[in-house]
Amino acid sequence: xxxxxxxxxxxxxxxxxxxxILHFVAQKFAVExxxxxxxxxxxxxxxxxxxxxKAGCQDFARACASxxxxxxxxxxxxxxxxxxxxxxxxxxxxxxPERDPTVAVxxxxxxxxxxxxxxxxxxxxxxxLVARISTSQSECPYGCIRMGDxxxxxxxxxxxxxxxxxxxxxxxNKCVSCGACVAICPKKLFEIRPKGKDGKRVYVAxxxxxxxxxxxxxxxxxxxxxxxxxxxxxxxxxxNNLSYIPTDVDAEKFGQELADTCPTSAIVYTGKKEQ
Amino acid sequence: MRKKTFPLGGIHLDKHKLTSSYPIVxxxxxxxxxxxxxxxxxAPSKILVQKGDKVKVGTLLADxxxxxxxxxxxxxxxxxxxxxxxIDADAYPETMIVIKVEGDEFEPDIDLSPDIIRDIxxxxxxxxxxxxxxxxxxxxxxxxxxxxxxxxPEGKKVDTLIVNGIECEAYLTADDRLMxxxxxxxxxxAKIINKALGIQNAIIAIDENKPExxxxxxxxxxxxxxxNVEVCxxxxxxxxxxxxxxAITGREVSPAKLPVDVGCIVQNVGTVFAVYEAVQKNKPLYxxxxxxxxxxxxxxxxxxxxxxxxxxxxxxxxxxxxxxxxGKIIFGGGMMGVSAVNMDAPLTKLxxxxxxxxxxxxxxxxxxxCIRCAQCVDACPMGLRPFAIASAIKxxxxxxxxxxxxxxxxxxxxxxxxxxxxxxxxxxxKLGKLEVKKQS
Numbered sequence: 135x136x137x138x139x140x141x142x143x144x145x146x147x148x149x150x151x152x153x154x155i156l157h158f159v160a161q162k163f164a165v166e167x168x169x170x171x172x173x174x175x176x177x178x179x180x181x182x183x184x185x186x187x188k189a190g191c192q193d194f195a196r197a198c199a200s201x202x203x204x205x206x207x208x209x210x211x212x213x214x215x216x217x218x219x220x221x222x223x224x225x226x227x228x229x230x231p232e233r234d235p236t237v238a239v240x241x242x243x244x245x246x247x248x249x250x251x252x253x254x255x256x257x258x259x260x261x262x263l264v265a266r267i268s269t270s271q272s273e274c275p276y277g278c279i280r281m282g283d284x285x286x287x288x289x290x291x292x293x294x295x296x297x298x299x300x301x302x303x304x305x306x307n308k309c310v311s312c313g314a315c316v317a318i319c320p321k322k323l324f325e326i327r328p329k330g331k332d333g334k335r336v337y338v339a340x341x342x343x344x345x346x347x348x349x350x351x352x353x354x355x356x357x358x359x360x361x362x363x364x365x366x367x368x369x370x371x372x373x374n375n376l377s378y379i380p381t382d383v384d385a386e387k388f389g390q391e392l393a394d395t396c397p398t399s400a401i402v403y404t405g406k407k408e409q
Numbered sequence: 410m411r412k413k414t415f416p417l418g419g420i421h422l423d424k425h426k427l428t429s430s431y432p433i434v435x436x437x438x439x440x441x442x443x444x445x446x447x448x449x450x451x452a453p454s455k456i457l458v459q460k461g462d463k464v465k466v467g468t469l470l471a472d473x474x475x476x477x478x479x480x481x482x483x484x485x486x487x488x489x490x491x492x493x494x495x496i497d498a499d500a501y502p503e504t505m506i507v508i509k510v511e512g513d514e515f516e517p518d519i520d521l522s523p524d525i526i527r528d529i530x531x532x533x534x535x536x537x538x539x540x541x542x543x544x545x546x547x548x549x550x551x552x553x554x555x556x557x558x559x560x561x562p563e564g565k566k567v568d569t570l571i572v573n574g575i576e577c578e579a580y581l582t583a584d585d586r587l588m589x590x591x592x593x594x595x596x597x598x599a600k601i602i603n604k605a606l607g608i609q610n611a612i613i614a615i616d617e618n619k620p621e622x623x624x625x626x627x628x629x630x631x632x633x634x635x636x637n638v639e640v641c642x643x644x645x646x647x648x649x650x651x652x653x654x655x656a657i658t659g660r661e662v663s664p665a666k667l668p669v670d671v672g673c674i675v676q677n678v679g680t681v682f683a684v685y686e687a688v689q690k691n692k693p694l695y696x697x698x699x700x701x702x703x704x705x706x707x708x709x710x711x712x713x714x715x716x717x718x719x720x721x722x723x724x725x726x727x728x729x730x731x732x733x734x735x736g737k738i739i740f741g742g743g744m745m746g747v748s749a750v751n752m753d754a755p756l757t758k759l760x761x762x763x764x765x766x767x768x769x770x771x772x773x774x775x776x777x778x779c780i781r782c783a784q785c786v787d788a789c790p791m792g793l794r795p796f797a798i799a800s801a802i803k804x805x806x807x808x809x810x811x812x813x814x815x816x817x818x819x820x821x822x823x824x825x826x827x828x829x830x831x832x833x834x835x836x837x838x839k840l841g842k843l844e845v846k847k848q849s
Contacts, residue, residue, distance in 0.1 A: 262844075263843070270500075
């Protein structure tokens with residue numbers, strides 16, 4: 135019994151002494167932290183996705199807390215969206231402009247049907263690897279490789295490969311436009327665009343810069359740089375045989391017409407009326 | 410005495426040298442040749458010809474653009490019919506010069522006689538200039554322009570030229586046959602490079618599985634001062650530059666350094682032979698030896714002398730009448746070769762072989778989980794940990810990739826070869842190198 139008692143007393147005593155030392159040391163060497171940083175961090179989603187351009191949520195919180203009125207306007211957490219930014223602004227006593235919600239869009243329609251595979255890749259399933267040792271799985275050297283690096287990169291489960299087309303599909307409700315897919319895609323096929331009013335947006339779903347005839351040969355729905363869209367909206371630019379619709383084009387007003395005019399259906403309008 | 414080899418890793422392959430006793434035969438002329446303007450590391454060459462131009466064998470088609478680049482010559486006589494982007498073996502659209510073959514006329518200053526010219530009357534500068542004008546690049550597969558490797562950079566000292574006759578790749582026998590049939594030319598080629606470098610010592614390194622080449626070259630080398638034959642153990646990847654230097658001289662080339670930093674220059678036997686032909690016979694690099702091999706896929710295997718730009722399908726049609734048994738066509742050898750997408754892709758200065766895998770061998774076995782056996786670690790000749798690289802990629806841990814020295818990987822494929830779980834470790838390593846390069 136005495137052995138047991140001695141053991142408890144000795145170990146307990148050591149523990150007590152260590153605790154007292156630690157207490158004073160912790161007071162002496164305490165790192166001062168800005169309470170506002172912690173308060174902001176609590177409001178943030180805490181996924182550390184890096185969409186804001188900072189190293190993580192804590193880094194973003196630090197940037198918010200040390201920002202002045204002007205620099206604060208440049209900070210935005212797209213995962214939390216306007217509501218979270220509003221809360222942070224109220225906490226810090228600043229104002230933040232409302233931003234349009236954004237979403238990632240895939241600028242390629244080179245599905246298994248539109249741009250058939252020219253070989254079967256038996257190695258590691260990775261778009262980046264295919265892009266390095268070859269160009270693409272389909273004939274189009276600019277198109278989607280359909281191996282799903284973007285699906286694996288998405289932390290929010292907003293992407294999946296469609297079994298019908300072989301292309302990745304963005305789930306609008308889950309996408310927080312963090313930009314992970316934009317960064318990983320070796321063909322740079324993703325773009326973060328405003329969601330648009332009632333989810334209506336219009337964009338060119340193609341990145342092919344080959345000449346019209348070649349592009350069309352490689353993929354049925356390639357942009358052939360025919361300039362027809364520029365006649366409807368003059369702010370649309372065609373460069374290197376490829377059209378690009380700026381994000382400020384009114385999708386509701388021109389979307390339907392643009393999509394109907396495009397001879398190869400390379401222009402996608404999400405609010406398209408079913409006929 | 411124990412034969413020399415490199416100290417770290419390596420594997421023993423069943424080498425399938427099916428064609429080592431087949432003499433080199435001329436492949437003949439195809440109807441069309443497709444000559445890419447980039448057959449080397451560095452900038453693509455500047456095109457000098459136009460559509461409609463008549464060319465002869467050896468006519469300069471494209472000029473080297475900068476130091477790290479090489480001249481490209483016509484391999485046939487005929488008319489330039491097209492200059493366009495054409496899909497090559499890897500499915501990359503590459504600019505190629507398409508020539509329709511008419512007759513077989515040579516540029517007048519090319520010496521086609523079979524005599525061996527032993528005197529080397531040229532100065533080092535003249536030799537380098539001749540090599541540059543012949544468009545010679547490293548024919549082992551790297552495609553590094555040879556003129557750079559025959560001039561010693563300022564402040565560096567070189568004492569040994571290693572002629573690489575190892576050919577450790579599975580199936581390939583092109584270098585083996587070249588050493589047997591053109592032994593004296595190779596020795597004279599080594600003397601020429603030695604003269605350009607201003608050194609006296611050349612070592613011809615040969616794998617122990619080539620007894621005929623060893624016998625012939627050993628006998629001949631006795632007549633030439635400063636040229637010696639060194640027989641090495643048959644181990645893969647002995648023919649890799651850094652591994653070969655370690656085997657022959659015991660010197661280690663650190664990752665960021667070049668062989669010249671440890672006083673060595675390594676040249677492939679094919680390159681050395683091309684140097685001989687360029688300097689002594691004024692012959693630009695317009696043809697090379699290509700091995701056609703494969704188990705059960707083709708009946709007429711062999712070693713062919715092929716004009717650069719010949720479509721692969723032309724050679725394949727020569728070697729087999731049943732193309733349906735072919736599962737995969739691989740440009741290069743069994744270990745490092747890349748499977749081709751396009752059967753009509755042209756053979757370049759760097760294609761050492763075409764491997765026809767039958768449909769059974771072409772199927773990759775399914776991947777299973779890593780059992781941490783560390784066989785890949787034992788096999789890696791660079792001392793890397795391939796399984797760790799694979800898991801770093803799976804976890805998107807790019808900082809870890811740098812810590813694992815992924816960039817030093819020579820992509821020999823030993824790790825993937827020994828892996829009992831059949832994990833595509835080589836693919837992971839290639840991807841890892843890509844990511845590290847992207848980060849920095």
